[in-house]
Amino acid sequence: MRIELRSVTRRVDGRRLVDAVTLAIEPGQTLLLCGPNGAGKSTLLKVAAGLVPPSSGEVLYDGRPLSRWGPGVRRRLGVLFHESLLYDELTVLDNLVFAARLWGVADARGRAEALVDEVGLRLAAREPVARLSRGMRQRLALARALVHQPEVLLLDEPFAGLDARWAAWLRERLAAERRRGTGIVLVVHEWRWAWPLADRAAVIVRGRLQRLVDARAYDADRFGAEYGRLMVPSGREPCGSMAAGIGPDALGPDGPEAEGMGGAGAEVGEEIRT
Amino acid sequence: MPTTTRTNRLQTVLLAIAVPAVVFALYMSLIWAPDERTLGTVQRIFYIHVGSAWNAYLSFLIVFLCSVGYLLRRSVSLDALAVSAAEIGILFTTLTLATGSFWARAVWNVWWTWDPRLTTTLIMWFMYVAYLLVRAAAEGEERRGRLAGVFGIIAFATVPLVHFSAIWWRGMHPNIIQTQGGIRMNMDPEMIVTMVTAVIALTLMNAALLAFRAGLEHVARHAAALRERVRLEVES
């Protein structure tokens, strides 16, 4: 399924969280979405998923406005947000069985069991989620997003909290999904090591789409340099490091949470590089 | 803002009409109207009482309509109108309860009784205070408008309840207007004229208050938006 955003703006209390963004999520392609904390990436995903109505502009699924699709179209979406969408008091298995049933998966229990094995939570299957470590939680949240075999994946910081082994698993899994024709959006703070996965890369700053490039034909270093410049407000000395652009002005309403997740992402990035 | 001057003129005109109208209505109800046969002069409180009760209903109807309108159109003015009407509605409900209480002291010899109509009016008062609580506890203009819109619709359920409570469930509250076998009023024609005048005068006052309060709300929001802009400018 192809998701198209046509000059989508999301205004909340007079602030434009997403500002006139036109973007398409193509089947069988991976879109890398970059931007500082509070740039509007999470809001953009929620608008694309139909959770948040755009203040103006249109969201089209296969060329048809979202409002004219029935609720059944949501079966084709799989999402991962900052928030895990998990119930802490329920067990790992119950969380997955619930998600599978809610999405009308035919053999809910069988599917949940298979996913528990795939994300390596077999030993913790009957533990309540509250007892899981950060990385295990993230794996479970990913399993939850994949439980109904969606055609489009909207993933916000999917690598956050994963160790090298599971990050490699996820990369492989995403590559397999892409081959199967799944459209993927990756919001990744440490974009460099998600670069090989990407077909296209976009930069969003303060809700605006600043750059959209063909990642297959574009030089990663050039992209990095451009990204660095975009993140620094004009009139200031550009800095070399990625983190330089994250000033207080870039913090949106979900600033503190986004900050925490960004930090976790950076941690993983270092782990992977070593 | 060009709308401000227009609102100001509307406010002035409404107030210029409403104040003399209320004075005139007070003259009619306190001096011109005849004494009631059994209750005597205390019955004169009835005109303000009915006028206030009618305007309480009217205000809450405005809250309801603006709430529905806001949810569908997301217009900030409708939300401003809704909160203004709710506050004015609470004011008129308070007036209704107070005048009713004075009357009850003179006629029933108690300040308050748990008569169905009195009880349900009190519930209505609590309901709209709760509406204001929802507004106060919601964070963000967008969310406040949306949740208040939802609550403004739910709260309206209590309004017909008050109205029909006296019919469904016989209490001691007097029913002046009978609907069985055609509409009939058990009142002297001069009393009817006075009652209608009081209702009209208080409705005009309601309109004037609404215009002022909604205007104030607009100014307050404008100021809040400016403050936010200044804050953002200073930060960046």
Add this chain to the structure above:
Amino acid sequence: MTYLRALAAIIWKDLRLEWRTGEALLTPALLALLLLLVIVFAFPPGVTGMEGVFTASLWTALFFAGTVGLSRSFARERAEGRLWGLLLAPVDRSAVFLAKGLASFVFLAVVALVTMPAFFAVFGQGLGAPLWRWVALAGLVLLAYSGVGTLVAAVAAQLRGGEVLFPVLLFPLLVPVVLAAVHLTDALLVAGGWGEARVWMHMLILYNILFWGVPYLIFEYVVEV
């Protein structure tokens, strides 16, 4: 079909959570029984036999105890973005309201089932009417309660200090249900008292229709992010 399956899934999830936390069953049931104790001790000896005291105590205790579980019902969904998870399900969003409401109804019914016999026993009150009438009455009252309560809980969950505010928002709306419950209970206890009470039955049914129907129109707005 999909709708019913999603409905069943959410109710199953809520029952499962309840099994693990006891927030909507254990706490309200204990609170109701404690309120019973407080009421019995607060009245001077000898007064407890009165019907008025019995019905009023029964329903105020149940309604107050119920708020504890109801306010948790949506507050729990706010954390970790769980409500988004529900809203992304491929079914009409009214299913979320309906499922949460029905789950709350089940909890309230169980609480009533456990605590009501205690009230009858402590007050030395006989049934006075066939059992099915009591079941039907309690069912209708609790259904109305869970409908109103779920809607208000969904609003309160989005407010600052919503769980504290919840009873204040709920009770003005609930007064008609409380009154209907008390009057109908009195009518059941007094032989032949049913004639006057018919109005209250109508009120109760009307409330059920209103508060299970209106959310179909406005629930999307309640949960919009």
